[in-house]
Structures are given as structure tokens and as C-alpha cells.
Amino acid sequence: MRRARGYRTPRGRAARPGAAPPPLPPPPSRRSDGAPRHFRPDTSCSRSCGSGSGGTPRVRRGAMRPLTEAETRTVFEKLGRYIGENIQLLVDRPDGTYCFRLHRDRIYYLSEKLLKVAASIPRESLTALGTCFxxxxxxxxxxxxxxxxxxxxxxxxxxxxxxxxxEQSFLYGNHVLKSGLGRITENTAQYQGVVVYSMADVPLGFGVAAKSTQECRKVDPMAIVVFHQADVGEYVRNEDTLM
Structure with missing residues (x-):
């Protein structure tokens, strides 16, 4: 004769066949908004992003703002490799005061007059302003x-x-070789930032000197004398990503 199968009690002992199961635990009490009392909403985003009207979080990523002290030091150190103390001439100009602003990880150079106009544009609609450095x-x-x-x-x-x-080789993103070097400023040190010109004094780009002025006089014709950094050919090659 087959024995009837019964359920097991919470302690693991088999209960008598036909016995009523124990009552279920009562459901958790509810708050006035319908959520269980032990429910805790995640407010980490509201604390980090801030809340606007109606509780909508404000995302400040990409907003136009002045540079921090560390960002200003980084930008000016890079500019100083090419123009030295002439950085001051970029800020204090005869036609007005100019400044640098950060927008979507890009550094823009613009006048204070243009800055006031750009401040009235919503940051979601602002694509670029001034000149991207x-x-x-x-x-x-x-x-x-x-x-x-x-x-x-x-x-x-x-x-x-x-x-x-x-010229064409440099405009395609290649380094400058000794065989293509026309002239170089006297007392140029190794790894000094330089601006590259054509022989007609047309700016073509900029780079970093791989050799000093004295070394350029005695190196092999196929040796690199200027490391390529940027050139005007990027307006065609990187048209979609330049701005």
C-alpha cells in the first residue's frame, strides 16, 4: 500500500497526510503611497546631479564654464611651448579682453562680448563658440x-x-626630414615647440623639434628634425571630427 505524500514543516519533519498547512506570514504594511514600509528609494542621483523643478535631475556635463586652476595651468603650459610669455597678448588685446572657456571637453577662445551673447543660449543648443584651441x-x-x-x-x-x-608630405601628417628642412630659428632646443611655415611664410602647422639647431646641421638627410603635431590638411582629412 502506497503511503500518502505530505508536506514538510519548516523544521524538515514530515507532517501527517491530510493535515492543514500552517498559516502564511502577514504581508508587510504599506505606506500611504502604496510602497512597502521597508522600501527606500535611491536618491544618489538626486544628491550628485541636483534636482530641478518637478524633481528632474540636472545634468551639468558639457556645460560652458570657466577653466579650473589645474585646467588653466595645463592649457597655458602647452601654449607656452610655442609662444612663451606671449600668452598675455592673447588675453589683453587692443580690441578687447579675451578669455578661455570649457565646453564639452573643448577649450574655446573668445571675447567677453561674445561670451555675454553665448550665455543667453541654452547649453543643450550651444554647439561651439569662438575659436576652438x-x-x-x-x-x-x-x-x-x-x-x-x-x-x-x-x-x-x-x-x-x-x-x-x-610641403605636401607634411600636410599629409608626416614628420619633417632633414632633406625637407629649409630653415630653422637659431638656438632652437630639442623638443621645443615650433610653428612650421612654407618658404613663402605661410603657416602650415606646428610640431616639436626632434633636433636642436646645431644638430640639424650635421644629421643624416633622412633623419627626422620635426615631429608632426598638427597641420592645415586636417581641415580636409578630419573634417567630421575637427570641431
Whole structure:
């Protein structure tokens, strides 16, 4: 004869067949909004992002703002490699006062007059303002853009001129070789930031000197004398991502 199967009690002992099961625990009491009393909403986003009207979190990522002290030091150190103390001439100009602003990880150079106009535009609709000097990478390193060339060239302290036959190679993103070097500023140190010109004094881009002026006189013709950083050919090659 088969034995009837019964349920087990919470302690693991088999109960008598046909016995009534124990009553279930009562449900947790509810709050006035219908949620259980032990329910705790996650308010971490509201604390970190802030809340606007109606409890909507405000996201400040990408908002136009002045540079912090660390960001200003990073940007000015990079500009100082090319124009030295002439950075002051970029800020105090005869046509007004200019400043730098950070917007969506990019550094923009603009006048205070334009800044007041841009302040009235919602940050969601603001794409760019002034002239883009470069951008910060994910590791917080500042990368100078070719769009700053027009402001670096007039104040550059060290310059390099390339021969006509080497202009196209540089505009395709290649380094400058000794065979393509036309002239170089005297007393240029190794790893000094330089602005690259054509022999007709047209700014083509900028880079870093791989050799000093004295070393350039005796190196091999195929040796690199200027490391490429940026060139005006990027307006065509990187048209979609330049701005």
C-alpha cells in the first residue's frame, strides 16, 4: 500500500497526510503611497546631479564654464611651448579682453562680448563658440588643435621652414626630414615647440623639434628634425571630427 505524500514543516519533519498547512506570514504594511514600509528609494542621483523643478535631475556635463586652476595651468603650459610669455597678448588685446572657456571637453577662445551673447543660449543648443584651441582627452591631457594655428603663428618664438617639395608630405601628417628642412630659428632646443611655415611664410602647422639647431646641421638627410603635431590638411582629412 502506497503511503500518502505530505508536506514538510519548516523544521524538515514530515507532517501527517491530510493535515492543514500552517498559516502564511502577514504581508508587510504599506505606506500611504502604496510602497512597502521597508522600501527606500535611491536618491544618489538626486544628491550628485541636483534636482530641478518637478524633481528632474540636472545634468551639468558639457556645460560652458570657466577653466579650473589645474585646467588653466595645463592649457597655458602647452601654449607656452610655442609662444612663451606671449600668452598675455592673447588675453589683453587692443580690441578687447579675451578669455578661455570649457565646453564639452573643448577649450574655446573668445571675447567677453561674445561670451555675454553665448550665455543667453541654452547649453543643450550651444554647439561651439569662438575659436576652438584644443580639447581634453579622457586622461585629462590637453591636445592642441590646428584651429589655434592662426593665433599661435603671429606670436611663435621658434619657427621651421620646409622646402616646397616637402610641403605636401607634411600636410599629409608626416614628420619633417632633414632633406625637407629649409630653415630653422637659431638656438632652437630639442623638443621645443615650433610653428612650421612654407618658404613663402605661410603657416602650415606646428610640431616639436626632434633636433636642436646645431644638430640639424650635421644629421643624416633622412633623419627626422620635426615631429608632426598638427597641420592645415586636417581641415580636409578630419573634417567630421575637427570641431
Amino acid at each position: 584644443g580639447k581634453f582627452t579622457k586622461t585629462q591631457k590637453f591636445r592642441l588643435s590646428v584651429t589655434a594655428l592662426d593665433f599661435l603663428a603671429p606670436y611663435a618664438k621658434f619657427k621651421v621652414w620646409v622646402k616646397p617639395g616637402s
